[in-house]
Amino acid sequence: GVTQSPTHLIKTRGQQVTLRCSSQSGHNTVSWYQQALGQGPQFIFQYYREEENGRGNFPPRFSGLQFPNDSSELNVNALELDDSALYLCASSPTAGGQDTQYFGPGTRLTVL
Amino acid sequence: GENVEQHPSTLSVQEGDSAVIKCTYSDSASNYFPWYKQELGKRPQLIIDIRSNVGEKKDQRIAVTLNKTAKHFSLHITETQPEDSAVYFCAATDKLIFGTGTRLQVFP
Numbered sequence: 001g002v003t004q005s006p007t008h009l010i011k012t013r014g015q016q017v018t019l020r021c022s023s024q025s026g027h028n029t030v031s032w033y034q035q036a037l038g039q040g041p042q043f044i045f046q047y048y049r050e051e052e053n054g055r056g057n058f059p060p061r062f063s064g065l066q067f068p069n070d071s072s073e074l075n076v077n078a079l080e081l082d083d084s085a086l087y088l089c090a091s092s093p094t095a096g097g098q099d100t101q102y103f104g105p106g107t108r109l110t111v112l
Numbered sequence: 113g114e115n116v117e118q119h120p121s122t123l124s125v126q127e128g129d130s131a132v133i134k135c136t137y138s139d140s141a142s143n144y145f146p147w148y149k150q151e152l153g154k155r156p157q158l159i160i161d162i163r164s165n166v167g168e169k170k171d172q173r174i175a176v177t178l179n180k181t182a183k184h185f186s187l188h189i190t191e192t193q194p195e196d197s198a199v200y201f202c203a204a205t206d207k208l209i210f211g212t213g214t215r216l217q218v219f220p
Binding site: 033043046054057098099106 | 113118143144146148154155156157158161201203208209210211212213
């Protein structure tokens with residue numbers, strides 16, 4: 001299945017953070033979501049075969065990478081208090097939004 | 113921009129009753145409509161999905177209906193059980209947009 005690390009993370013405002021995701025075997029697409037408490041997942045961006053394949057309404061300080069070995073990263077620079085949330089990655093066998101998203105357990109980020 | 117509205121935000125039912133959650137979407141290009149269940153502290157899990165060439169789909173106690181003309185789709189859970197208690201999210205995923213969620217509580 002989809003795995004994420006770390007499980008929890010505490011950072012201070014202005015710092016940078018890297019979150020990691022390992023996709024389900026055979027999936028070439030990974031999407032990242034931010035889920036604030038009590039809200040639905042908000043789409044950050046999607047990567048397909050190591051290229052960005054769509055982006056939501058998030059500033060450029062949110063960036064990502066996808067590697068050939070089905071792993072990916074979400075990087076957030078200049079952390080703000082509002083970045084505190086659960087970050088979910090999801091892999092799928094096809095690009096776009098036409099197929100099942102398999103979610104990881106998430107990384108809980110707290111910004112102080 | 114595109115959005116997905118979901119109602120109600122909370123729903124309380126007695127065990128054995130039915131529950132209905134409704135979503136409307138704005139992007140007419142959407143062709144795939146999944147429903148996810150998220151239990152407290154856990155990841156969202158797909159429970160049922162429907163594509164735009166189908167009007168209804170059933171899987172045991174769960175069904176989803178789609179009205180493409182009106183741009184709305186609904187989740188129906190029959191014979192609810194306490195373990196159905198969770199937050200449910202709809203999505204219209206051409207732009208990977210999720211609804212705001214419905215907290216379902218099933219009382220024994």
